[in-house]
Amino acid sequence: MNSEPKTKLGLIDDAACVRRAKELLAELNVDLDPETPVEQLGVGYWQLTEIAKALSYDTSILIMDEPTSSLTKNETEFLFELIAKLKQRGIAIIYISHRMDEIFRICDRITVMRDGRHSLTDDCANLTMDTVIEHIVGSQVGEAFEWVERPYDTSGEPVLKVDRLTAGTKVRNVSFEVRRGEILGIAGLMGSGRTELARALFGIDPIDSGEVWIRGEKRKIRNPSDAMAAGVALVPEDRRTQGLVLDHSVKDNILVTILSKLRKGVFVDDREGNRRAEQFVRKLSIKTDNIFKKSGLLSGGNQQKIVIAKWLAIEPDILILDEPTIGVDIGAKTEIVKIIREFADSGKAVIVISSELVELLAVSDRLLVMHQGEVRKQLRRQQIRNEEELQHAIQNI
Structure with a gap:
């Protein structure tokens, strides 16, 4: 955009645009048709498209804001190789990230903002990583990302049972169960069908075949209203476009799922609404001046906690979280991990989809590995010692 090759007549040269786009994508080692509408791509490809666009300019300073937030480990490695090449060409890079291992690996200097x-x-x-984290959060971070084996009820009917579920081309013949009090992690490369599975279970995308059983009862999930009525909630992967109305207040975003419960005749009980919104702000430690502040003015971590609060408000039995810690700082990640654990400890079922393998390993009791729309592996958390072993399980299918 704004750097399109032109013909001698001053018109946009479409063929040259496609060739140039292919060259830029090839620099990122991305195999993608340049003429594919971006709305048809996953969030990870949005990120790669943004990086390719930045490279299309003859720039001397490149600012990258969370460039790896939706990338796989291999894609991240390609990006780091590219950054090294750009540095050799004399391009100055400002790299904004909440991933401390990346910061220490590729950066020369660190500036911390709080x-x-x-x-x-x-x-x-x-600097050490502990020193940087202390400056980020203002205090030492506890052992939030250390996995502790959690007891949960493995007897009786599962809260959620999915049997041979197929939805479109990205979810094929998927079967699994989630028990009361269990946190099920779903891993996989970008495009493996993880997000599409969540969308199908929440009724956003149509289910072509298969069955969904909730609390022992077969349910038809045709739309999000059906899912909510069955006790299913989804925290989507992109909070800004899918989870929030950024121009609306913290209160409005939290209460949007339960407005019908707050009605008194034709009016909404504002006093009760204020009480509930403030209750969630306190419970989830949402940092805001007041519940009437626009959600778009808050930090990414606080926005994510608003989305979580919105779905906790319906008191679901099954909470699906798609990339719940994406683009939030280490302090907010710690708090979100705590929220997930506490929700599961209350006897509810949780599904966590994440590219952040450290967080996935920290919260999961079991893990599914998806590839090309299918569940290829089911692993007990005890089988995986570290991030490298999970990465190996994901890539060697």
């Missing part, structure tokens, strides 16, 4: 103010700047060689 609450809108400068907290620290120093060479990477002079």
Whole structure:
């Protein structure tokens, strides 16, 4: 956009545009048809398209804001190789990320911001990860990402049973169960069908065949209303376009799923609505001046907690979270992991889809690995010792 090749007549040269786009995508090692509408792509490909667009300009300073948030490990490696090449060409890079391992791996200096103010700047060689995290959150972070084996009820009917579910071309013959109090993690490469599975279970995408059983009862999930009535909630992968109305207040976003419960005749009980919204703000530690502040003015972590609060408000039995820690700082990640654990500890079922393998390993009791729309592996958490072993399980199918 804004750098299209032109013909001698001053018109856009479509063929040259396609060739140039292919060259830029090839630099990122991305095999993608340049003429594919972006709305048909997953969030990870949006990210890669943005990076390719930035490279299309003759730039001397490149700012990358969470560039790997939706990328797989291989795609991230390609990006790091590209960053090294750009540095050799003399391009200055500002790399904004919440992933500390990436920061220490590719950056020369680190600047930490907290609450809108400068907290620290120093060479990477002079800093430890613990020091940086302390400056980010203002205190030491506990052991939130260490997995602890959790007891949960394995007897009786599962809360959710999915039997040979097929939805479109991305979900094929998928079967699994989730028990009361269990956290089921779903791993896989970008495009493996994880998000499409969540969308089908929530009624966004139509189910072509297969059965969904909830609390021992066969349910028809034709739309999100059916899913909500069955006790299913979905925190989507992109909070800004799918989870929030950014121009609306914290209160409005939290209460949007339960407005019918707050009605008194034709009116909404504002006093009760305020009470419930403030209750969730306190419970989830949402940092906001007040419940009437626009959601778009809050940080990514606080926006994500608003989306979670919105779905917790319906008191679901099954909570599906798609990339729940994407693009949030280490402090907010710690709080979100705590929220997930507490929800499961209350006897509810949780499904977590994540490309953040550290967080996935921290919360999951069992894991499914998806590939090309199918469940290829089911693993007990005890079978996986570290992130490298899970990455190996994902890539070697």
